[in-house]
Amino acid sequence: DAKTTQPNSMESNEEEPVHLPCNHSTISGTDYIHWYRQLPSQGPEYVIHGLTSNVNNRMASLAIAEDRKSSTLILHRATLRDAAVYYCILRDEGGGSNYKLTFGKGTLLTVNP
Amino acid sequence: DAGITQSPRYKITETGRQVTLMCHQTWSHSYMFWYRQDLGHGLRLIYYSAAADITDKGEVPDGYVVSRSKTENFPLTLESATRSQTSVYFCASSKTGNSGNTIYFGEGSWLTVV
Numbered sequence: 218d219a220k221t222t223q224p225n226s227m228e229s230n231e232e233e234p235v236h237l238p239c240n241h242s243t244i245s246g247t248d249y250i251h252w253y254r255q256l257p258s259q260g261p262e263y264v265i266h267g268l269t270s271n272v273n274n275r276m277a278s279l280a281i282a283e284d285r286k287s288s289t290l291i292l293h294r295a296t297l298r299d300a301a302v303y304y305c306i307l308r309d310e311g312g313g314s315n316y317k318l319t320f321g322k323g324t325l326l327t328v329n330p
Numbered sequence: 331d332a333g334i335t336q337s338p339r340y341k342i343t344e345t346g347r348q349v350t351l352m353c354h355q356t357w358s359h360s361y362m363f364w365y366r367q368d369l370g371h372g373l374r375l376i377y378y379s380a381a382a383d384i385t386d387k388g389e390v391p392d393g394y395v396v397s398r399s400k401t402e403n404f405p406l407t408l409e410s411a412t413r414s415q416t417s418v419y420f421c422a423s424s425k426t427g428n429s430g431n432t433i434y435f436g437e438g439s440w441l442t443v444v
Contacts, residue, residue, distance in 0.1 A: 249430055260420045260435030261373070268430075318433055320365075320373040 221305045226325040229295045237290040237324055239305030244285050249308045251318065252279065252290045254301040261304065261320075264290065300328045333357070336421050336436040343443055349408045351439045353421030361424040362404040363388075363433070364396065366417040373420065379404055380427060411443045 222240040229235040241250065252264040265272055265279045267288075272279040278291040292299055304323040334355040343349050353362065364376040375388030377396040385396050393415060395407045404423075408415055421436040 253433075258438075260422070260437050261433075262435065263432045266430065266432075318373075319375075322372055 221307060221321055223303070223305050223321065223324045225322065226327065228327045228329065229292075230329050231297060232294050235292040235295045235299070235326065235328075237292075237303050237305075237326065238287065239289070240287045241305070241307055242286045244307060246285075250279065250281060250285075250288050251306045251308055252277070253304045253306065253318070253320075254299075255304070255323070256298075256301045261318075264303070266308075295326075295328045297328050297330060300326055302326070334421060334423055334434055334436045336419075336439045338439060339437065340440045341442070343411050343441070345411060345413060345443055347411050349411050349441065351406045351408075351419050351421075351441070353404045353406070353436060355402055355404075355421075355423040355434075357423065357425070357434075358401055359423035359425050359434075360401070361427050361433075362398065363422040363424075364394070364404070364406045365420045365422065365435075366390065366415075367420060367438075368417050376406065376419075408441075411441075413443050415441065416443045417441060 249266050249268050251266040253261040254264050255261045265274050265277050267279045280289045302323040302325050304320050306318050337352045360381050363378045365373045367373045374390050376390055376394050377388050379385045379398045382398050382401045398404050419439045422433050424431045424433045
């Protein structure tokens with residue numbers, strides 16, 4: 218699986234937007250960009266995914282660079298409940314290992330009240 | 331909705347004992363997975379299953395056995411538990427293996443081997 222690079226930690230204030238970056242310079246044309254998060258003492262939770270175009274859902278937005286070598290997860294108004302480890306993961310559409318997620322260390326997001 | 335459930339949530343066992351962690355999903359998802367999470371290693375895939383009676387090894391399969399006689403269940407057995415298997419275990423499922431599909435995780439089983 219292609220690798221991703223994320224900052225180890227980020228901090229935000231409640232009700233402010235948060236931009237979580239992810240670099241994936243070796244991404245292939247068939248790799249989907251997935252974001253999961255893990256709240257304390259819970260299993261990972263799906264946030265959003267995309268291939269080429271920017272994506273929005275009720276939880277977040279995903280902005281994908283034109284060259285696809287980086288992406289940004291955007292939380293529009295951070296809440297205390299958004300404090301978690303955020304994982305940026307690439308999944309190959311066409312490869313034999315497309316069934317699985319390979320987790321890196323992720324970004325620990327702290328939200329201050 | 332029940333979704334994906336794991337049992338037991340917490341377990342303490344002794345070295346050498348056999349332990350089985352249960353995983354049950356109510357969505358009839360084809361794919362199921364077992365991950366373990368340790369400090370400093372993140373989540374690592376132990377075993378996965380593409381369908382009933384089809385299983386395969388992941389990144390760290392040694393010391394573990396899985397079976398999948400029914401689509402909805404995917405038990406993980408530690409045949410002879412060791413202290414290095416102290417970890418948090420997460421079961422997950424996905425409708426298909428397609429990389430656009432979401433993977434759903436259970437809440438985890440905390441296992442301590444003493």
